[in-house]
Amino acid sequence: MHEKFTFTLKSTSGGARLGEVAMPRGVIRTPAFMPVGTVGTVKAMYLDQVRELGADIILGNTYHLMLRPGPERVARLGGLHELIRWPHPILTDSGGFQVMSLSGLRKLDEKGVTFKSHVDGSLHHMSPERSIEIQGMLDSDIQMQLDECIALPAERKEIERAMEMSLRWAERCRVAFGEQPGKAMFGIVQGGDQPDLRIRSAEGLKELDLKGYAVGGLAVGEPQDVMLGMLDITLPVLPTEKPRYLMGVGTPDDILKSVARGIDMFDCVMPTRSGRHGLAFTRRGRVNIRNARHAEDMRPLDEQSNCPASRDYSRAYLHHLTRSNEALGGMLLSWHNLAYYQELMQGIRTSIEEGRFADFYAETIEMWARGDIDPV
Amino acid sequence: MHEKFTFTLKSTSGGARLGEVAMPRGVIRTPAFMPVGTVGTVKAMYLDQVRELGADIILGNTYHLMLRPGPERVARLGGLHELIRWPHPILTDSGGFQVMSLSGLRKLDEKGVTFKSHVDGSLHHMSPERSIEIQGMLDSDIQMQLDECIALPAERKEIERAMEMSLRWAERCRVAFGEQPGKAMFGIVQGGDQPDLRIRSAEGLKELDLKGYAVGGLAVGEPQDVMLGMLDITLPVLPTEKPRYLMGVGTPDDILKSVARGIDMFDCVMPTRSGRHGLAFTRRGRVNIRNARHAEDMRPLDEQSNCPASRDYSRAYLHHLTRSNEALGGMLLSWHNLAYYQELMQGIRTSIEEGRFADFYAETIEMWARGDIDPV
Numbered sequence: 001m002h003e004k005f006t007f008t009l010k011s012t013s014g015g016a017r018l019g020e021v022a023m024p025r026g027v028i029r030t031p032a033f034m035p036v037g038t039v040g041t042v043k044a045m046y047l048d049q050v051r052e053l054g055a056d057i058i059l060g061n062t063y064h065l066m067l068r069p070g071p072e073r074v075a076r077l078g079g080l081h082e083l084i085r086w087p088h089p090i091l092t093d094s095g096g097f098q099v100m101s102l103s104g105l106r107k108l109d110e111k112g113v114t115f116k117s118h119v120d121g122s123l124h125h126m127s128p129e130r131s132i133e134i135q136g137m138l139d140s141d142i143q144m145q146l147d148e149c150i151a152l153p154a155e156r157k158e159i160e161r162a163m164e165m166s167l168r169w170a171e172r173c174r175v176a177f178g179e180q181p182g183k184a185m186f187g188i189v190q191g192g193d194q195p196d197l198r199i200r201s202a203e204g205l206k207e208l209d210l211k212g213y214a215v216g217g218l219a220v221g222e223p224q225d226v227m228l229g230m231l232d233i234t235l236p237v238l239p240t241e242k243p244r245y246l247m248g249v250g251t252p253d254d255i256l257k258s259v260a261r262g263i264d265m266f267d268c269v270m271p272t273r274s275g276r277h278g279l280a281f282t283r284r285g286r287v288n289i290r291n292a293r294h295a296e297d298m299r300p301l302d303e304q305s306n307c308p309a310s311r312d313y314s315r316a317y318l319h320h321l322t323r324s325n326e327a328l329g330g331m332l333l334s335w336h337n338l339a340y341y342q343e344l345m346q347g348i349r350t351s352i353e354e355g356r357f358a359d360f361y362a363e364t365i366e367m368w369a370r371g372d373i374d375p376v
Numbered sequence: 377m378h379e380k381f382t383f384t385l386k387s388t389s390g391g392a393r394l395g396e397v398a399m400p401r402g403v404i405r406t407p408a409f410m411p412v413g414t415v416g417t418v419k420a421m422y423l424d425q426v427r428e429l430g431a432d433i434i435l436g437n438t439y440h441l442m443l444r445p446g447p448e449r450v451a452r453l454g455g456l457h458e459l460i461r462w463p464h465p466i467l468t469d470s471g472g473f474q475v476m477s478l479s480g481l482r483k484l485d486e487k488g489v490t491f492k493s494h495v496d497g498s499l500h501h502m503s504p505e506r507s508i509e510i511q512g513m514l515d516s517d518i519q520m521q522l523d524e525c526i527a528l529p530a531e532r533k534e535i536e537r538a539m540e541m542s543l544r545w546a547e548r549c550r551v552a553f554g555e556q557p558g559k560a561m562f563g564i565v566q567g568g569d570q571p572d573l574r575i576r577s578a579e580g581l582k583e584l585d586l587k588g589y590a591v592g593g594l595a596v597g598e599p600q601d602v603m604l605g606m607l608d609i610t611l612p613v614l615p616t617e618k619p620r621y622l623m624g625v626g627t628p629d630d631i632l633k634s635v636a637r638g639i640d641m642f643d644c645v646m647p648t649r650s651g652r653h654g655l656a657f658t659r660r661g662r663v664n665i666r667n668a669r670h671a672e673d674m675r676p677l678d679e680q681s682n683c684p685a686s687r688d689y690s691r692a693y694l695h696h697l698t699r700s701n702e703a704l705g706g707m708l709l710s711w712h713n714l715a716y717y718q719e720l721m722q723g724i725r726t727s728i729e730e731g732r733f734a735d736f737y738a739e740t741i742e743m744w745a746r747g748d749i750d751p752v
Contacts, residue, residue, distance in 0.1 A: 040693070073671070073672060078674070083690070083693055083696070298454070298458075313461065314459070320415075327419055
């Protein structure tokens with residue numbers, strides 16, 4: 001068992017990094033994709049399946065969990081891992097992003113944010129200290145600082161104000177988190193699409209000597225090249241010996257290109273949310289299973305996959321289930337998509353280990369571009 | 377392999393019958409509970425799970441399947457078993473019940489029924505012959521005659537008219553079905569809550585020498601004792617050497633009491649539908665998992681169960697999932713309920729085999745009456 005939270009950079013291939021984040025609850029092989037378990041469940045999946053696909057860690061949303069079942073209750077029940085039957089690492093976000101995107105009646109100032117629950121309309125206050133307190137009650141292994149995330153495009157002045165406040169909140173979160181050797185609190189680089197603000201944010205966080213660094217406020221409406229440009233500017237500022245997490249990203253293409261720039265961790269609802277809407281990610285690009293071309297296609301999504309959802313169920317059946325809004329459609333396509341994401345991450349890790357990430361990158365992009373198998 | 381459809385009565389215990397329905401696709405141990413796979417999926421379940429719980433046969437709804445994906449398409453894809461990955465027996469209803477309960481703009485006469493699809497508003501005609509034709513295209517193993525099912529209470533004249541027409545339709549379905557040694561077409565006893573009409577219906581069907589007989593038009597609003605009374609009157613008229621199927625029934629209590637009267641087969645959406653709404657059936661009666669008493673109860677629904685959903689997940693987690701309307705809540709409770717139903721059927725079969733059904737009956741009723749474990 002690993003008593004302390006550590007990150008080991010094992011090898012690199014170009015800008016891509018192979019590593020290992022270790023902590024008492026387990027080891028995360030990086031680059032890692034973390035399935036999102038919003039409210040204590042990765043939607044329409046059994047967590048046993050999620051684990052079997054190769055997930056070393058999942059993400060929980062503090063905003064959702066603080067409203068229901070509530071952090072005090074989760075703590076009384078022995079923590080989130082115990083409640084949801086996931087003994088492996090869990091990362092929780094700070095709650096800030098969802099407070100700002102989902103809740104009503106927000107009052108935001110230096111102290112924190114007051115908001116109205118989207119569940120029952122009740123009023124809540126979230127400060128940097130309270131966010132860390134809640135994440136502690138959830139017993140989360142990797143906790144995130146509270147930050148203010150600005151939707152792009154936005155005024156530079158507004159981006160700067162939010163970035164500076166997020167830096168001050170990072171310091172307050174670090175103090176609130178204190179010394180917890182088996183766990184980590186990550187800071188979050190903000191600064192929107194402004195290169196100098198991103199650099200200022202990364203430098204400020206670096207001075208705090210945190211155990212890991214996230215890049216936030218991206219994939220919030222800007223084109224992919226803006227996002228990648230911000231990574232190119234930000235990552236060189238961050239210490240190489242700490243893990244880097246790109247929050248809320250993204251498509252397989254986003255992930256591949258961000259790994260190439262040195263990102264170690266990702267989370268995104270895309271595989272599960274898209275799955276529930278009939279969109280499959282495959283080795284040969286995206287497949288919209290609702291499309292009529294699949295209605296009488298008895299071939300699976302990917303006969304070479306090891307995942308039963310990808311290999312054993314026909315497109316015709318998936319098409320029928322999805323068109324009929326049957327739960328099993330979302331169950332199978334979420335399963336398939338998470339399998340594909342984890343297969344992609346494993347491919348990335350193996351290629352870095354073997355020093356041929358550039359080849360893997362080119363082959364993967366080429367396969368996506370080739371597109372789906374021909375219609376029957 | 378069994379080339380012919382056969383029913384073997386193996387033993388009895390009081391009025392309860394232990395038997396075996398055999399056909400090319402497999403053997404059904406009776407008394408049997410058939411999970412309902414409305415539109416080609418037992419809702420929120422993988423069919424592998426359904427099989428593993430001990431289901432020998434599932435039910436498909438002709439009305440739903442004729443609208444989507446459509447019988448011609450299913451036939452082109454190799455039949456329903458192939459499409460949904462269930463190589464075991466399938467029973468399909470005639471479509472009549474749902475035509476009358478779900479669709480709009482019905483015109484019903486001796487020829488059949490014209491109705492409007494609830495999916496896209498298109499007009500369809502269903503005659504006894506067309507129902508059998510559709511069930512044939514689905515490649516169903518046990519097919520049901522088209523009948524007219526009257527909601528109770530109803531006028532005697534109306535019940536009689538529908539019963540007599542259903543008898544004539546049974547004859548037409550028998551002709552349309554023809555000789556198919558590996559499959560069966562069952563007739564359906566109607567007659568509402570009128571003893572003499574039930575007897576007349578059963579006698580009329582018996583003369584047709586069908587391979588099995590269903591009792592229909594019950595559990596449609598009448599009290600349980602009326603339903604059981606109709607069974608007491610009807611079943612003695614039916615030939616003992618043919619399987620008897622009570623359609624759309626029911627609660628565990630309905631099933632136990634109907635087995636005691638000689639019913640061999642059941643189907644009902646209750647375990648899955650109730651599961652999606654937070655209601656669990658257990659050895660100790662019903663448990664409404666949405667109830668606040670479960671919010672901090674880390675005990676499982678039934679620690680003695682072999683089903684992971686019943687044994688490994690806490691009530692607190694199930695409560696949280698159900699309250700949060702998460703898919704996993706319905707997945708786990710459907711799984712639990714189907715496990716309980718199949719466990720009940722296995723208990724029934726074993727007790728008949730051992731000649732102690734009356735004891736099993738009394739013990740089971742007593743356990744239900746005992747109620748749930750005490751709150752924490």
